[in-house]
Each structure stands twice: as C-alpha cells, then as structure tokens.
Amino acid sequence: MITGKNYIGNVLTSVGENIFKTFNPEQNKENNWLFAEATKIEINKAVELATEAFKVYKTISGNRKSDFLNEIANQVLLLGDELQEVYCLESGLTKERFLGERTRTLFQLRSFADLIKEGSWVEATIDVGNTERKPNSKPDLRKLNIPLGPVVVFGASNFPLAYSTAGGDTASALASGCPVIVKSHPMHAGTGELVASAIIKAAEITKMPNGIFSNLNSSGIEVGQLLVKHPLVKAAGFTGSINGGRALLNLASKRKEPIPVFAEMGSVNPVVLLPNALKLKAETWAKTYANSITLGSGQFCTNPGLILGLKSEGLSTFIQNLAEEIVKIEPSCMLHPNIIGAYETKKNIVVNEEGVSTVSAAKEKTGVNYGRQLVTTVNGKTFLNNPTLHQEVFGPFSLVVQCEDIEELKEIISKLEGQLTGTIISEDNEVKNYDEIVLALQNRVGRLIFNGVSTGVEVCDAMVHGGPYPASTDSRFTAVGVNSIKRWVRPFSFQNWPNELLPNELKNENPLGILRNINGVKTSEKID
Numbered sequence: 001m002i003t004g005k006n007y008i009g010n011v012l013t014s015v016g017e018n019i020f021k022t023f024n025p026e027q028n029k030e031n032n033w034l035f036a037e038a039t040k041i042e043i044n045k046a047v048e049l050a051t052e053a054f055k056v057y058k059t060i061s062g063n064r065k066s067d068f069l070n071e072i073a074n075q076v077l078l079l080g081d082e083l084q085e086v087y088c089l090e091s092g093l094t095k096e097r098f099l100g101e102r103t104r105t106l107f108q109l110r111s112f113a114d115l116i117k118e119g120s121w122v123e124a125t126i127d128v129g130n131t132e133r134k135p136n137s138k139p140d141l142r143k144l145n146i147p148l149g150p151v152v153v154f155g156a157s158n159f160p161l162a163y164s165t166a167g168g169d170t171a172s173a174l175a176s177g178c179p180v181i182v183k184s185h186p187m188h189a190g191t192g193e194l195v196a197s198a199i200i201k202a203a204e205i206t207k208m209p210n211g212i213f214s215n216l217n218s219s220g221i222e223v224g225q226l227l228v229k230h231p232l233v234k235a236a237g238f239t240g241s242i243n244g245g246r247a248l249l250n251l252a253s254k255r256k257e258p259i260p261v262f263a264e265m266g267s268v269n270p271v272v273l274l275p276n277a278l279k280l281k282a283e284t285w286a287k288t289y290a291n292s293i294t295l296g297s298g299q300f301c302t303n304p305g306l307i308l309g310l311k312s313e314g315l316s317t318f319i320q321n322l323a324e325e326i327v328k329i330e331p332s333c334m335l336h337p338n339i340i341g342a343y344e345t346k347k348n349i350v351v352n353e354e355g356v357s358t359v360s361a362a363k364e365k366t367g368v369n370y371g372r373q374l375v376t377t378v379n380g381k382t383f384l385n386n387p388t389l390h391q392e393v394f395g396p397f398s399l400v401v402q403c404e405d406i407e408e409l410k411e412i413i414s415k416l417e418g419q420l421t422g423t424i425i426s427e428d429n430e431v432k433n434y435d436e437i438v439l440a441l442q443n444r445v446g447r448l449i450f451n452g453v454s455t456g457v458e459v460c461d462a463m464v465h466g467g468p469y470p471a472s473t474d475s476r477f478t479a480v481g482v483n484s485i486k487r488w489v490r491p492f493s494f495q496n497w498p499n500e501l502l503p504n505e506l507k508n509e510n511p512l513g514i515l516r517n518i519n520g521v522k523t524s525e526k527i528d
C-alpha cells in the first residue's frame, strides 16, 4: 500500500507540508496518491541514521550482505501486481517494459549478491614484508577496497526500477558496504515507495542495521541539493540531464570536503555508416535504425541521436528508407508531460536551425503525451559550425549528417562531446580501411559497437556504461555491471599490521579463499 510517506530508515514519516502527486501520462491526469516531500529535519535524520548504520554495516560479512541483496530481490518480486500497476500508472510504460525492467533489476541485485559472496572484488593486494632487506627492511603492506560511507542515489525518470530505488546505483553501493539514501524521482514516487518498502523488509529479515536505507520524496531540486551538501554524505549517483548532473557536481566540489558525484548524463550516441554498407544494405540498416530511434519512445540514454555518413547514393537511399520506415511505427507514450514538453521544445530548436531539413515526421494526430518521431538532416559543414545541433534531444529523434568527405567526418567525430557509445556500420571488413575514424570515435566514447544498435545495455562484467564528459562525470567508471561497485570504494592499506587484527581478506590464512595479488602474483593460496 502506498502511504506517500518517507522512509527514514525503517520508519515511515511525513512531517512536511509540501504535498505532491504523480501523473499518469497515458490517461493525461494526476494519480490519486499524495506524497509528502521530505523536510530538512527528515533529511538530517536519514543521513545521521545512515552514518550510524555505516559503523555496523561495513563490518558485516560479504555473505550476510549477499543475503540482504538476494532478499531485496525476493521482496521486490513479492510486490507482484501492485508494483506493476503503479509503475504503469506513473510512467506510461507498458506491462512488457515493466516485466523486462524488473527482471533486469532482480538480475542486478543478484549479480552483486554473488560478487560479494565470492569476495575477491575487494582486490586484496599483499606485498609481504622483509626484515632482512638491506639497507632498509621492507614493510609489510596489505591493500583492499573499503566503502566510502553514506551514498545518495538519485532515481532516474526513464528507469523507474533498474536505475532508481533498488536499481544499479543502490545495489552496487549496498554491495560495497555503503548505506544508501535514495532521492526518489518525483515522477514515480509511488513505485519508489513500494520498492523502498521491499528494501526495508529485506533489511529487517536479514537483520541489517536501521538506517542502512532511506527513501526521501521530493517534488523539486531542494531535497537533492541538501543531501549532496550534507557533510556526512560521502558520494552521489545520478542519471538524468546534463544540467542536473552538472549542478550536483558543482555543489559537491564546492563543499568543504568535496565528494565524488557519479553522474550518467546526456548522449547522442553517434553512428557512422560506412560507404559499402550503405551501398549494399541501406534499406536493412534504415529499418533497423527506425526501430532503434523509436524504441521506448526514444527515452534511453543510448538512443542513436546522431547518424553520420558520407554524401553518396547509398546515404540518400538510407535517408529515404529511414523516412519511410519510421512513419510506419506507431508513436508511444512518453514518461511525463514535462519530458514530452522538453522533447517538443528541443526538437523545434533543431528544426528551426539554419540548414536543417526534416526527413520524416510522424503524423500530427496521436495520443496526448505520445512522442512523435522526427528525423532531420544537415550537411557536415553546418553541423560542425553549430553546437546547438550537437545536443541531445531526449526522445524519438535523430539527425543525419551528410559529410563531404572522410576528413570532414573525422573532424566532426573529433569535435563531438563525450558519448556513452559510438557505432560503426560496415560491410565485411570495410572498417579496416577506416582506422582513423575508429580511433577518433574511440577517443570520444565509452563503448564501440560494430554492426548493431546502441540501444540495449547488457548487464555483464565487461560492460562500460559511461564515457568522457558529459556522458558521465568520471569516465574511469561504469554505471552498469558489477564493476560499477568501484565507484563507492577507496583503496586502503595496512602497514605492518598484526595478522590477527587484519580483515579476513588480508589475513595470511586467506580464510575466505579469495583470489589475491601476493607479491605480484594472482593466487588463492595462503601465506606461510
């Protein structure tokens, strides 16, 4: 049942007077539930509880934390139809999308549970001391990753489950040993509260300290700002707009003690169509891209918003086919009137820029909050000279840039802002002749895709979901896959520490049987 209250640790409270509702974009009306925005007192209480909980939580074994994460997955599943109903009412997303996103969320939780149960993720590194070394003895140094402390997680509008309350940021932070305070996304506060109730229940069942998790409602930017500024908060995770992510990064760096903000932000995900691929398969690729551009009404950070090709008959055929294919696809509901409002504004800005022409637009009459797809085109020189055209238009939109020659294509790629992904469409080994293009693209993105689409982000160990700024605020880390745990830890060394007082990961006996680096060699052996 949705109460509209905040979870401050295990307790539901609502002392604030700022009340708001979520919105059903499919029916174009407000939902009935009333949510109370968290007050400053509630925010402070949540952070203080998290700080206390951290003292205990960081000492809890990987096995017990793993049980906690698995139990969260069990409890989310037990929310059953109620979660599905609220998710759809608050997002306009379909039942199928709900099922897919829930599966992904549970998989993420269980992947982190497996990771910390096994234990080697702490990257234990031991340089055994040598008192005989001349002229100076060598100290014994033992390093492992330790958690940072309370982490604030901002729910994402476009993933009410997988990148929100119990999503990737929360799962990875809890796995690392950090308490989490979620700043719930105002567009799906009910979904957030239900998932929060599952986390709290799991914490109680597995006897985790109170304060390990809190869920705070907000209807504006103040709650998030107070959290990021709070001196006891040690890091933040964010998915959303460049403006939002950048504002939080600035706030965090101005603190007396600056903290990291791992923000995953906008991206246009450039696609390079090589000439032979266009000559031979323009129709096929056009159909593939019509589907990818409109998938989920374009509301993915990996949406292909920029398509680059060399002027040719093949490129003209591709554009013509893309125009024909994309109008065949029925528009779908977007997340919220604000999202569709931003989409309409941004696409109109692009359309009205000099030199931009419309290739194909969806029919005018469609559902109220449905995103009408649009494909535009421009020549390479105009694109190069107009930074407005480089910006993300969040929705079912793409811009096809027609380049004069390979030099222009290379220049365009090298002048792009940082991106999550880059894609090369090539016929057989054609790509071999374009190594400079590949290198230029690699320099701007976090992941290169060969003959595919950027939409669809596999959750696995080798995934990099991040990239040079502004795709993310720190290109050294991924926001997806178990390696995302590294965002919430710091390396820590013990020097000449008594063996019996070391954490189990670093003891001579290797009681956890984990893989360690001992004197430069990876091994699960103990130290004699």
Ligand code: NAP
Binding pocket: 154, 155, 156, 157, 158, 184, 185, 186, 218, 219, 220, 221, 222, 224, 225, 239, 240, 241, 242, 243, 244, 245, 247, 248, 264, 265, 266, 267, 300, 301, 302, 338, 339, 342, 343, 394
């Ligand atoms: P957003 O405006 O970036 O907001 C995301 C979250 O950050 C919200 O909870 C928001 O709080 C908070 N926030 C935003 N600006 C802030 C600031 N200056 N200080 C503190 N907190 C701040 O994104 P959105 O509302 O989810 O969607 C709006 C636009 O973001 C979309 O139209 C799209 O352009 C972009 N977006 C991009 C991606 C992507 O993956 N690239 C994903 C989602 C959205 P409040 O909502 O409480 O104000």
